[in-house]
Amino acid sequence: MDNLYIKVRGARQHNLKNVDLDIPKNKLIIFTGVSGSGKSSMAFDTIYAEGQRRYVESLSTYARQFLGIMEKPDASALSDLWIGNFKSVN
Structure with missing residues (x-):
């Protein structure tokens, strides 16, 4: 049941002051x-940045050499963040 939410713990990016948040998956969310x-x-500098960082980490070493190092967002924990399968559609 816990994996129905993206869990953000201790977010401190920019204006955020140790914010905890549970975001329901598969729902329209508005900040x-x-x-x-x-x-x-929260939306871009914490959640999106962590998803992007995890996606880049999943790439080959060869591909990552062109992208540079991505910093982790300032948060104690981000869990159950699913980055999905990215496929090109032509």
Whole structure:
């Protein structure tokens, strides 16, 4: 049952101050709040950045040499983040 959520623990990216969050999977999620409240920091700089980093880590060493090192977001833990299978569709 726990894997029904993406779990963010201790997010401290930019404006975020040790935020814990459980995000339901397979649902439409909307981050709202006043300007500067950390919406983009959570969505892009924490969750998206960690998914991108995990995807890049799954690539071959040869492919990774062209992408550079990606820093981990400032959070205690991000779990049950599924990066999926990426396939080219022509």
